[in-house]
Amino acid sequence: MSENLPGIQETRELLKKKKVVIAGVGETEQGKIPDKSSFHFLSEASKLAIEDAGIKKDDVDGLVTAFSLVEHTFMHCTTFADYFGMNPRFFSSVAVGGATAVWMVAEAAMAIASGQSEVVLCVRGDNTLSGISSSGMLALIREMCHAEFEFPYGLTTPGGYALAAQRYLHDWGARREHLAAVAVTMRKHAADKENAMNKDPLSIEDVLSSRVIAEPLTKYDCSIISDGGAAFIVTTEDKAKELGIENDLAYLWGMGQGYSHQYLTTLENLDQIYNAVERSGQKAFNTAGIEPRDVDIAFLYDCFTITVLLELEGLGFVPKGEGGAFALEGRMEIGKDLPVNTHGGLLSQAHLGAMHHVVEATLQLRGDAGSRQVEDPEVAVVHGNGGIVSAHSTVVLGNQPIN
């Protein structure tokens, strides 16, 4: 791995000194919940995370939110501060699509490291499934592609990922089974997650024979849409002690971002995507002082099955082109080589960006994942992807302080 990335040593020193941690997590019910608004979910998730940390609402002095697909706000963070009844010293809305939740951890850490805040509530919630209007859905689909040079050709969001998937299959001689295997593993994991939406067993054959959305992707290659909320509290080890937080802490070891493109039209080749994933991962791994083989458990953005393969390979967990075989051999399952998305991910639990990925990583490192618990994980990676495998973010978390 390249050691020449700027800022690695400085960030390492800062994280060693500050010991930034995730000290509390919360998840509401997930699914089709038509009687709760977007801000209801945000509030409920915030309350759960504050209660999980065992602190008071007034102990929170920073707020990071994201955006809503239902409620149109220009200033999402302060709109929520007003609704929830907070007076934050630091506030920010992060909006990089599926890369958002992972970057919320980094945003909070940077605010803490620069003295803007000590206890940051990071929260997302939305009634996407029940609340989105058809014009809102159209706007969302359009947001993902170029309004002038892509959308008039009828590109959909699954279609954008299908374009990447088709090229992946072509370049590596991979098969649809390799994609399907990702969905099958996510479904297996969701069976043990209390609030997962889809728990019925799923076979490779089920995925292949389900309704075609955009070839080569079928219904089960695509993530679900859901209502729900999730939150986490970011602070420092010292502040957590001062506040009397009793949870085991998940320590931030490193973070990074990687940009490939916004519109597929400007994508040169698959390597451009791999490079963006790799840059994001490298920065996080190098700051953490680890290699991919040191990672015990991974949370990879799984809006579509193809993204998991691109991320497994781009992050260096498996050689390029071998992600499909890795998935098909069941090596992402709990108890195997590299457990991935032990909560069922966006494909089977619920879709709230990578919020649940961050929450589950924390629960696993704490040893609080119940029947899904991986044996003594020490290092977790969470990777988010926004746009159509466009914008990437990675964090490395550990169950001990970074050394």
Next chain:
Amino acid sequence: MSEEKKEYNKPLPEFRPETKPFWEAAKEHRLVIPRSRETGEFFFYPRALSPGGDMSDDIEWVESEGRGKVWTFSIHHMGPSKAYKGEPPYVVALIEMEEGVKMMSNVVDVDPKDVSIGMDVQVCFDDVTDEVTLPKFKPAG
């Protein structure tokens, strides 16, 4: 034909000042691709300034032969809006043009099952409304 055109309910491009020459040429059934006069490099989609290091606003529109290859494609069985309901599956593709840039488009005049990566394609023009012509691609030769 003209009545049919008026019923076109699928998404249409909203022109920006810097993209207008592209759409005006398309209406005349010509494909033009922007190029920086400073570096001689083609780029796509059109921007006001070249996206290269030159950041030049000295842009020329070069007429293209309209030849390219399918770089990737997806047969869409579900469209982005109600206007696609009941329509047969259609091909959305990224076309690698001879000029080196990629364009997103539809591959038409072919059974979607016969489309493949690397296939040679040639531009054709679909006058979807009186104002808008979409450049599309069909198998070459």
